Amino acid sequence: MSGPQFRLPADTLPDGRIDREAPLGFSFNGESFTGYAGDTLASALLAYGAFPLARSFKYHRPRGIFGAGAEEPNALVQLETGGYSQPNLRATQIELYGGLSAASVNAWPSVDFDLMRVNDWLSPIFPSGFYYKTFMGAGVGAGRWWRLFEPFIRRAAGFGRAPTAPDPDRYERMNAHCDVLVVGAGPAGLSAALAAANRGGRVILVDDQTEPGGDLLAGDRRIDDAPAMDWVAAALERLGAAPDATVLARTAVAGLYDDNFATAVESVGDRFGPGAPDHLPRLRLWRIRARQIVLATGAHERPYAFANNDTPGTMLGNAIRHYAGRYAVVPGRQALLGTDNDSAYRTALLLARAGIPVTLADARETPPSALADAARQAGVDVEAGCAISAVLGDRRVRGAKIGRVLPDGEISGALRPVEADLVGVSGGWNPALHLASHRGARPVWNEAQTCFVPDDLTALGLRTAGAVTGAGSLADCLEQGYAAGRDAARAAGRTKRTRKPDLKTDDGAAGAPIRPLWAVTGRQPGSRRGKAFVDLQNDVTVKDVALAARENYRSVEHLKRYTTLGMGTDQGKTANVIGLALMGVETGRSPEAVGTTTFRPPYTPVPFGALAGRDRGALFDPVRETPMFDWHAANGAVFEDVGQWKRPYAYRRDGESLEAAIGREVRAVRNAAGVMDASTLGKIDLKGPDVVTLLNRVYTNDWETLKVGRARYGLMCHEDGMIFDDGVTARLADDHYVMTTTTGNAVTVLNWLEMWLQTEWPELRVFATSVTEAWATATVAGPEARRLVSGLDSDIDWSDDAFPHMAVRTGTVLGAPARVFRVSFSGEASWEINVPAHCGPALWQALIDGGATPYGTEAMHVLRAEKGFIIVGQETDGTVTPHDLGMGWAVSKRKDFIGKRSWSRPDTARPDRKHLVGLLPLDSGTVLPEGGQIVADPEQEPPVTMLGHVTSSYKSPSLDGSFALALLKNGRNRMGDTVHVLRLDEGADAARVVAPAFYDKDGGRMRG
Amino acid sequence: MADPLVPTHPLADPLSGPPEEAGPDSAAVVLTAGPPLVLLDLRCRDRAALDSLLKKPLELASPPVARAVSKSGNTLFRLGPDWWQLRCKKRKPADRLLRADPAGPVGVTDISDAWLAIGVAGPRARDVLAKAATVDLHPDAFPAGSAARTLFGRVTVVIARLEDGEPPAFDVTVSRSNARFLWRWLADAAREYGYTLKPFSGGGAG
Structure with a gap:
């Protein structure tokens, strides 16, 4: 690549926003380039000319940079490589940094030589709907063909590649609150933010560009007889001095939601690339809760369509102005501008100042004389009543043809060749109403400006100002911004009075109305290579829209789905309105009657990293x-995760396997004494005269008879009669x-107790307080446990007479206040000692x-399963009643309680529900898979009759073999039967059905 | 054998985890592990009963919901319409309150060991908290005396501003089990600004 020959010499125009003292080297598709601080990747590349840097989605035609911001349809790149890589970023929005490395996304093997270009030559057989008609239609075997070809079609049509390594970066999240959120820091947004801040409001001003200014960044506007950027600088200074104004540049609002909640993504370390300082996050997701919002989101310029309007070197007219004024780049030696409105004249004047010969084809028969005279005086060749018909050249613009254009876009008479290597097209402006659309604003057709504008959302606390309303003049933008900012602050309760600034602008004499032009048709050179594109990103042509109309896909939503118009990463920012207007032309309707699709978040794609935060x-x-x-x-x-808790699963000694450790721990409890950390058990202190009434209502068993100093096990059910928790409750005092x-x-x-106490039974005098974390709990269990606890420094009498099973005692242990429960989940004599956590x-x-x-x-699980003690969530799954588990003994017949009524439903009352049973594998060395399905006949042809599933399954050191608990259909009546448990891979294991208790069935050990 | 009279503290020195200073400006955020708390949970449906219970020993009266009042080192947080937490400077008044009749109008429960306090101070303290807290912590919306029980990411906390001051300093009460996680989280979140950690270094509540 030769040098940056399209960067204007330093003295041609003011240097705009680049710093020629700070050159930055970077690479694109493996070649080296140099740009300047202040450049975007797009402006730095354009300094080397408008060469192809992408291939189009479907036809793989060479594409260049088309726009200058979020609207860019073509210049998608893969930024960096490895875990840092990001696909499908718009080169127009990547801030240049030293060492940046980027590549094209949709070219194979390369941008310069793309094999899939064959699609372009074959395009007559690839109309809209081709794939579906060919592969998915009703024809014989069509579905099979689609399955065969889909991977190739998807790859051919792909954009960037997802990163293959973990993202090494940090992402942050920030919650913010404000009175007024202003989106867009162009003249309207700055004006709004100033007005709101002056009223004392908390203001956040967000803009997706590297710096505020919006359209003023082009550098050719004046406010108060000085460069407009001076006014921007002064405005920023005043916002900086305001007590509560935050200006967020490089921050794109992604979505607006109910109650004026906004999300925005700020580029922080991102702009330094992979070498960003380590402490900086790459991106920051802002979650902004605003009382009022002002949308000053501006407008996107739209083109009109003509033959080969995708040739690199064809750009939006206003984008050319921005590259010239902001970055001192004009990617051509001779320019042709086509317009149907006034805005191209500023581009023409700026190019003329830069010494570029310009031809301006104005579709209007009578261009506004003030503008046309000024342009002609500057040396611009103004051609009235003319439009661009075709661009010549393949990989670069080599020239163009213009002709006299009729109101319907037809060219009449002869075409005239124009020498040009840069073509700018200005077809009018589409207000960026996306964010208003997120809040449900209906797009309203504005006939005078020929564009959709958002309708009034003031009632939702949302105002619009500037170009998003269709405003064209700088004075209008400033004025609307001030009014919106003032009104928003007032609505947010900021009543301080302010004075409206009186600003002089350079808008000049009144222009002329737009003469809407959507597509220029008629005689086209080069016949079949003369595609006229409506949607550059999705390769949708003028002909495709006509085809959709002929095939009766006339609704704007059908048009979108049929042709893919407006899909993709740019969501049709430059394409939608032309497409629907052309549909209107085809079907004899106005654009208003055709209507427009609406927009959902995000406005521009949001990386997953930013969402994960x-x-x-x-x-x-x-x-x-x-x-x-x-x-x-x-x-x-x-450790094992139990909810958020880290609980010891087993303690491994040196060289010991996990299985051996579990076995050793189980044997220690059965033969000597073990200690378990039970601090995680939920503990709720219940106080008040009505506690027993509450317990009677939430537990299935009876609590009237529980004496002070005693404890009782209870089951809780939901209203549906299904178990949802269990545990021991003790009575410490009356x-x-x-x-x-x-x-x-x-x-x-x-929460369950509070819900009933607060909403259904407010008359109950009970206070429930969580004390889970106030206490540390150690459970001591085993035949040696009494000897062990008796050795503690304590005032508690541990003897069986003084402290029997299911009793509770308070006292001191090691000098600390203690609550001790004599309860057993292991089947051994066991004490749960609670002391203050510290x-x-x-x-x-x-x-x-x-x-x-x-x-x-895990040892605890084995111990309790040997006893047949359930674990809620393991033996239960929300469909299990106490009776299913054989726990009718824990259900009182004398009282009412939550869930009882549901047991009279036929399904819960039937006798052959799934019951809790024990299973002994016939091969005692086999551990049945937990969750394994139980069947009577493993050879049965599908569908196989399922009888239940294994809920818990272990190898037991105490039983010298494996055993399991299971929920089995009609299980209590199948004792002694042999059933089969399917393995996860293949085959089945036979097991005998037994009662769900395997060890010390009369419970003598835990009482002793 | 460990001495049970030496209280343990999850945020005690030395603490494995993040370095004690990091980032561009170590004064930007200062995290301080508070001493063990003397903390009572108070439930009551009759505010007058609560006020009369607290008036004599502590000269405290209930603030509105989401506010806290302090007097002589004792602080009363109002967490809900019928819900308060009382943080006492010394053990004695707490023990006296704990003798209240469990059947009486005020439910008093000792939750001292269940919670710990972390001080979050420094010019970027608010920014660090705003990364997870959705409560508006701006001085206008969260003046001194504010106390919000809220979710901090997925951790339940009480964020309070107990004293006036510029920049505002925050007191974050977190459950004992979550304290280390929150400590590490806050340090990590403060890294982009810079921080200093001050783990607990002995000395308990009276």
Whole structure:
């Protein structure tokens, strides 16, 4: 690539926003380039000429840069490589940094030589709907063909590639609140932000460009007889001095939601590339809650269509103005501008100042004389009543043809060749009403400006100002911005009075109305290579729109789906209105009658990293640690996640397998004494004179008879009669109980109690308070447990007479206040000792020093399963009643409680529901898979009759074999039967149905 | 054997985890692990009963919901219409309140060990908290005396501004089990501004 020959020499125009003192090297498709600080990737590349840097989606035609901002349909690139890589970024919005590396996305093997260009030559057989007609229609075998060809079609049509390595970067999230959120920092937005800030409001001004200014960044406008950017600088200074104004550049609002909630993505480290300072996040997702919003989102210029209007070097007219004025780049030596409105004249004048010969084809028979005279004086060749008919050249603009254009876009008379290597087209302006559309604003057709504008959303706290309303003059933008900012601040309660600034603008004499031109048709050179594109990103042509009309896809929504018009990363920002207007031409309707599609978030694509934010790695989800966590971690604990809790699953000794550790822990509890950290169990203090009434209503069993100092097991059901939690509740004093819940349901049960107390039974005098974390709990279990606890420094009498099974005692242990429950989940004599959390480590160490073996959750599971004790969530799944589990003993017949009524439903009352049973594999070495389906006949042809599933399954050191618990249809009446449990891969294991209790069936050990 | 009278603290020195200083400006955010708390949970449906219970020993009266009042080092947080937390400077008044009749109009429960406080101060303190808190922490919306029980990401916290001051300093109460996670989270979130960590270094509540 030769040098940046299209960068204007330093003294041609003011240098705009680039810094020639700060050159930046970068690479594109492996070649080296140099740009300047202040460039975008697009402007830096255009300094080397309007060469092809992309291939089109369907026909793989060479494409160049078309726009200068979010509207860009062509110049999508893959930025960087590896985990940092991002696909499909618009080169027009990538801020240049030193060392940047980017590549084309849709070319194979390269942009210069793309094999898929064959699609372009074959295009007569690829009309809209080709794939569906060919592969998915009703023809014989059509579906099979689609399956065969789809991978190739998808690859041929692909955009960028997803990164293949984990994203190494950091992403942040920020919640913000303000009185007035102003979106867009052009003249209207700045004016609005100033007005709101002057009234004392909390203001956030957001803009997606690298710096505020909007259209003024082109550098050719004047306010108060000085460069308009001076006014921008002064406005920013005043906002900086305001107490509560925040200006966020490089920040694109992605979506607006109910109650004026907005999301926006700020580029932070992103603009430095992979070498960004380590402490900076790449992107920051802003979540802004605004009382009022002002949309000053401006407008996107639209082109009109003509033959080969996609040839590199063909651009939006106003984009040419911005590249010239803002970046000192004009990617051509001779320019042709085509317009149907006034705005191209500023481009023409700026190019003329830069010494570029310009031909301006104005479709209007009588261009506004003031503008035309000024242009002619500057040396511009103004051709009235003319439009561009075709561009010549393939990989670059080599010339063009213009001709006299009739109102319907037909060319009459002879075409005239124009020498040009740069073509700008200005077909009018489409207000950027996307964000208003997110809030449900109906696009309203504005006939005078021939564009859709958002309707009034003031009632929702949303105002519009500037070009988004269809406003054309700088004075109107400033005025509307001021009014919207003032009114928004007032609506947000900021009543300080302000004075309206009186600003002089350079709008000049009144121009002439637009003469809407959608597509120039008629005689086209080069016949079949003369495609006229409506949607550049999706390769939708004028002919495709006509085809859709002929095939009766006339609704704007059908037009979109049939032709793909307006889809893709640009969502038709330059294409939609031309497409629907052409549909109107084809079907004899006005654009207003055709209507427009609406827009959903996001406005521009949002990287997943920004959405994930801080929720990744070690900080993905909160972690909860018990007071004894450090001991566990230092002593070989393998942790298991139980909800957010880290619980020791087992403690591995040096060289020990996990299975051996579990076996050792189980044997220790059965033969000596074990200690388990049970601090995670939910604990709820219940106080008040009506606690027993509450317990009677939420538990299935009876609580009238529970005496002070005693504890009782209870089951809780939902209204549907299904078990949702279980646990032991103890009576500490006459009006003071403590309820324990499962680890996972601690918060749910408290909320459940509060829900009933607050909404249904407010008359009950009960206070429920979570004390889960106030206490550390160590469960000591085993035949040696009594000897061990008796050795603790304590005032509690641990003897069986003084402290029997299912009793509770308070006292001191190690000098700390303690609550001790004599309850057993292991089947052994067992004490749950609760001390204040900060004393937990000392208690634990004392028990270890006394000789207890620490055991984890898996040993606990084995121990309890041997006893047939259920775990809620393992033996239950929300479809299981107490009777299903054979726990009718825990159900009172004398009272009413939540869930009872549901048991009279036929389905819950039938006798052959699934019952909890035990299973003993015929091969005692086989551990049945948990979740395994139970069948009577594993050879049965599908559909196989399912009888139930295995809920818990272990190898038992105590039983010298494996065993399982299961929910089995009509299980209690199948005792002794042989059933089969399907393996996860193939085959089945036979097992005998037994009662769900395997060890110490009369419970003598835990009472002893 | 460990001495049970030496209280353990999840945020005690030394603490494995993030470095004690990091980022461009170590004064931008200062995280301080608070001492063990003396904390009571108070439930009551009759505010007058609560006020009369607290008036004599502590000279405190209930603030509106989402506000806190302090007097002589004791702070009363109003978390809900019938829900308060009382943070006491010393153990003694708390013990006296805990002797209240469980069948009486005020439910008093000792939750001292269930919660810990983390101080978040410095010029960027608000920005760090705003990364997860959706409550508006601007001084206009969250003046001194504000106390919001809220979700901080997926962690339940009480964020309070107990004292006037510029820049505002925040007091974040978090459950004991989540304290280390939150500590690490805050340090990580403060990295882009810079931070100093001050883990707990002994000395408990009286």
